[in-house]
Amino acid sequence: MRECDPRIVLGLHRSRYERRILTSALDLGVDAIDTSFNYHGFSAHTALATAGSDLLPRFKISTKVGFFPTAGQAEHSLDPDRLREAVERSIRDLGRAPDLVFLHNPERSLTGSSAAAQDRLGMACAAVERAAAEGLCGGWGISSWDPRPLPRLVDGTLPRPDAVMVRAGLLAGIDVLEASEALAARWDLNPSQLWGMSPFGGSATQPLWGKLDPRVFIQSPHDGLSAVQATFRVAYWLPRVGRISVGTDSPTHLGELVDALRYEANLDNLSTYRRLLCEQRDRQPL
Template identity: 50%
Template sequence: MRTTDRRVVLGLYRSRHRRDLLTAALDLGVTAIDTASNYLHHRSHRALGELAGDLLPKFSVSTKVGYFRDGHSLSPARLREAVETAVADLGREPDTVLLHNPERSGPDSRTMVQACAVLADAVGTGWCSSWGISTWDPRPLVGLAVLRPDVLMVRSGLLVSSSVLDAAEALVTAWRPTQVRGMSPFGGSTTDPVWQKIDPRLFLRSPDATPLQAAFRVAFALPGVEAMAVGTDHAEHLRELCGGLEHEIDADVLRAYRQLLRQSA
């Protein structure tokens, strides 16, 4: 087993929740899982508890609440029930519970504070160790007041627009989360034709990374995040990404890219 690297989080959005993938992740030193109540057709928590309940204590588990079978809701009562159900279905308390894409409900500051309070209370009652907010599109959330989150999770990488990057950075400044995490570093798929048209290695100081390693590494700086959730069903893909983490980003190239991105927006 390799040394634990908490920068890489195995995301389960598109995963089939296979036990062998979880075992392979542990062998690679990946000891964090990110899921949500609505993943796997609203069965993710139960599937993890049934298929890998004995492995879950070896992982730091983060999950998200906010999506229900009848749609999205920030109702405090429904969020509270969702957290309780997650604990029961997982067979353990998750380490982190995130408010899932609150922008989908078009909240105001009062609604956000009430929703955040449910998750903060969940920490106080022992249902989780930390709480936070996960947002796919942070732009509608800029300017809203919230309780200070432990974690802010945002979209990251070369396919994220300038306005979304700027909004994510504005939330970091305003909300002062303890940790910022990224997600979807490849914009959904490494097989997207765009990855055949660009060479992310231009952003690194050394050229000996693979293009996917380079894209993954650069995503940690667009915007600046400390950990990255990446989804895969293939252990070799996860191994390749872990192998590219030590490459150094060329700050001058990154700065020029952000300037060009803003000019073209």
């Protein structure tokens, strides 16, 4: 069994919730799980507890609230009462309090004027912060797929989260990267408090990773490092994050990602890449 490394979180978005990936994660030193109230058809927490209730005390568990079942579908809401109920339900289904609860994609319900959006965001943040203060979870944060609307809403009046999770990696897009960094700056978060997700842009097997060689962004020597491993490692610098939630049901794949952590990024090449992304955006027609 390897020493635990906090830089990798086992994401369970599309997971089959099998016990073997949980035991393999622990063997590889991955002792953090990220799931959500709405994953697995709103049954993720019970599926996780069924697969390994005896293992869960050995994991740090983060989950998310913000999506709710309705007429066989899912709807988004920042209603404080519904958020509170979802946190309480999560505890019952998991059989324990989660270590961290993220407010899930708050941008989905932040339409309208800036003042109204800021008010809704503030009340939702306060509800999850209060749940943490009352011991329903160890801490709270915000998980945002599209953080671009958020920085302008954050000022000194909003509660400060313990963590923020955003998209990371070569396919995140320059606007998302810059918004993520601006959001972290607004809340004065350090890199360890900024989490990444979706480092492969949805799939580690898509054809793009056979055409692009991301090893150009890794310091030499990098003999034996695969394109998938390099893509994952580079994601820690786009934007600068302290940990990444990555999903897999394959112990072999998870082991490869753990092995990738021993490599470091070529910051000069990454700086050039970001500059090119900015130039491409600036050339886009208005």
